């Protein structure tokens with residue numbers, strides 16, 4: 282993929298930070314599997330660019346809560362992009378202590394002001410977020426339960442989803458009512474980013 286599509290507006294400093302982050306993921310993943318072995322040669326394409334493409338779908342201020350962040354996808358990548366003059370706050374949640382140690386270390390090294398919560402999302406007090414994101418964490422109807430609890434009214438949920446996204450959307454409609462905008466992924470034509478607003482129980 283042409284990386285200019287996702288990163289055409291970023292400063293040289295931000296691009297350099299993304300490259301530093303790529304190196305940190307490659308280094309730590311040998312010990313704690315931040316990305317699968319088959320993906321480790323393609324961290325830039327499969328994880329960093331894939332995460333970066335959701336950045337412009339989010340509102341420009343307020344708290345961005347990323348749940349099940351793992352190696353920082355998409356939350357830490359978006360925090361790096363926001364450091365280029367943005368006004369959002371970032372909070373990353375993961376139940377795995379070792380992944381949180383990585384997220385804290387990367388944030389320190391990259392000089393990013395992000396909070397990291399090492400706990401299950403089910404146990405985190407309501408956050409009043411403007412943006413909630415989650416990638417590869419669970420089915421849409423489960424994610425919408427987290428969004429109901431942690432998003433402000435007027436907030437936006439962003440969920441990158443794979444080829445089965447339409448089935449998940451249909452299933453979630455049994456329990457939830459929401460406005461949906463879809464954007465085909467730039468890194469995988471079978472995948473789609475769901476942008477959800479006006480969430481209520483059906």
Ligand SMILES: C[S@@+](CC[C@H](N)C(=O)[O-])C[C@H]1O[C@@H](n2cnc3c(N)ncnc32)[C@H](O)[C@@H]1O
Nearest residue numbers: 349350351354374375376377400401402416417
């Ligand atoms: C499949 S990984 C995806 C990681 C990252 N979002 C990505 O796209 O590469 C799922 C992550 O969610 C975390 N996780 C699973 N259940 C969770 C929960 N209930 N609360 C917080 N984190 C959770 C796991 O520790 C893991 O790091």
